[in-house]
Amino acid sequence: MDDRLERALDFSNFRLTLHNQKQSAKQRAENMLQVQYSNSLFKADQTLINFVKTMRDEGYTPFVVSDVHDNPVQIEDSEIFLEKLISAYASAMNEYIISHEKFKKARSIKRLVEWE
């Protein structure tokens, strides 16, 4: 095979594997953002964290937010709820950035899948 083509195909395989591993890391981070509170499930994204903080800072307690299934849920203790959201967000994003940095440094499929 022409060397130029072989090198291009090697890189193509690497890109495919890299993209897939990045997607999996992103999916894991999404899953880690899930928080259970008051028998309901929430996603600790930036929007919800900001909304909850605003409601708490403005003195709206209790207040209602929608869970991931669009059910309205009354938040009785905004302090604990916010703490849970921020904690989940921080854990998920810290792990995500560690994975991301590792992928950025990898220059071969073997390194990507930790064969070496």
Next chain:
Amino acid sequence: MKNLKKQEALNASLNGNNGVIFFAYNNEQIDYIRLAILAASAVKKHMKNNQTCLITDKSSLDWNSKSTTSKVLDKAFDHIITEEPEHKSNIRKFYDSPWTTFECQFENWNKNDVIKLTPFDKTLMLDVDFLVNNNFLDIIFKLDETLMLYTDAITLRNEPPFHTLERRLHKKGIPMLWSTAIYFDKNDEVVQLFFELWGHIKDNWDFYRYLYGFSTKIYRTDFAVSIATHMLNGFVENTLVKPLPDNPMKYVEPKDDIQDVLSDGIRCLSHKPDEEWQHIFVNSKNENLHIMNKKAIDRNWDKLMRLYE
């Protein structure tokens, strides 16, 4: 059934009467109890709600006493229930990579009886080829939801299923839900209705095959729960059964393989569905995996067990 041990009693007091249940009926090709031991060990390692129960038959247990020690079995399961399956023919084609296939009996006729058999109030029923690799599923035991399952799935390549029959019951049919993992509260009336209807659909399988327009003759519990959900939901697309927290379910296709088991994950070979000779490596870490290639699990059983020690 064995009595609750100290640790189980502690778990029960901390987490309520919650647990995870597995069905395992061996056939001439696959030692399902061996797979169940692995799956239960993964639950024990990663989940807090980790009381486990095995439903099996006498002949499978007898065989297992030759293939693994009773110590391993006792460590993996807190309860063992012996229940003879219906023994109706259900021959299924299994893959082990794109190059190897085999056919054998698939015993899944009594899965809907889980609601009567489970020793737990809140139960997560898992297939024995579903390996828990994180604690995401612990959340469900603390939710108001009484019935949850995976409504979608993605392959190791993070793509939706290639084949129509793993997305819909037929080309223009209702969406396929996955019976691989089903969470339910057995004291809920809608849940009881759901399992009753599942039993009815199973008993009238040919009629429902015709009604829902799919050609596959084997009894698929994925299809049965999809139909039951569709019917209970007023014959429109599902809003009744909520997805499990880590939906979509990640699955290793029957034509994929396990290349190696790492100290903290599993390295797989994922085939390209339209060019089956092409594979990529995929490292799977901390994600729950439905590994449909059962022979691949069996080949790597010892290494996988070490992962869950």
